[in-house]
Amino acid sequence: AQTVTQSQPEMSVQEAETVTLSCTYDTSESDYYLFWYKQPPSRQMILVIRQEAYKQQNATENRFSVNFQKAAKSFSLKISDSQLGDAAMYFCAYRSARTGANSKLTFGKGITLSVRP
């Protein structure tokens, strides 16, 4: 079974600075997808970014980028120019890409990010 680990329960960043949120995962599969979801105080789950394991290039979405290290099974999220609206809980998630596999997302425990003005 796949597992996702987010070992840092909380992080803090100064507004306009850069912060990196860590995530590691364990799987025996070679093809999968990784996601970062944001959960603000409204509790809505918002997709931030996704990465296909077969792609070597790291995904980027505006101020959000990932550092995907497949061999190390590491998938960190970098937030540049942090804004007050980035304050939220962030979840790392895994999904198998194996044909016939369960389409479920497996989530980490999440990390609470606070942004200092």
Place this chain on the structure above:
Amino acid sequence: DSGVTQTPKHLITATGQRVTLRCSPRSGDLSVYWYQQSLDQGLQFLIQYYNGEERAKGNILERFSAQQFPDLHSELNLSSLELGDSALYFCASSTGDLVGETQYFGPGTRLLVL
């Protein structure tokens, strides 16, 4: 706004009772997923339906059941409720059932069992 709607937003009930949570997927989406978010268990997959049929099951209790109707909305039924069932229940949807599809989440239903 993801396009996925869930009702009700909040639900307060007593132990032993039964409740029904409703989800309407994004227009055109055939797959619906249910997740439970609790303090002790985190976010867990419960069940998936695709075009009216159960497709996958996760850590769903026998007291819980779900279905997807011909109009593609889905309902999650929770019965014989216990204090530990208090949680945020999310519905997510995706276009089909392909591995590359992104799941879009609704706003959730917050259930409090007293």
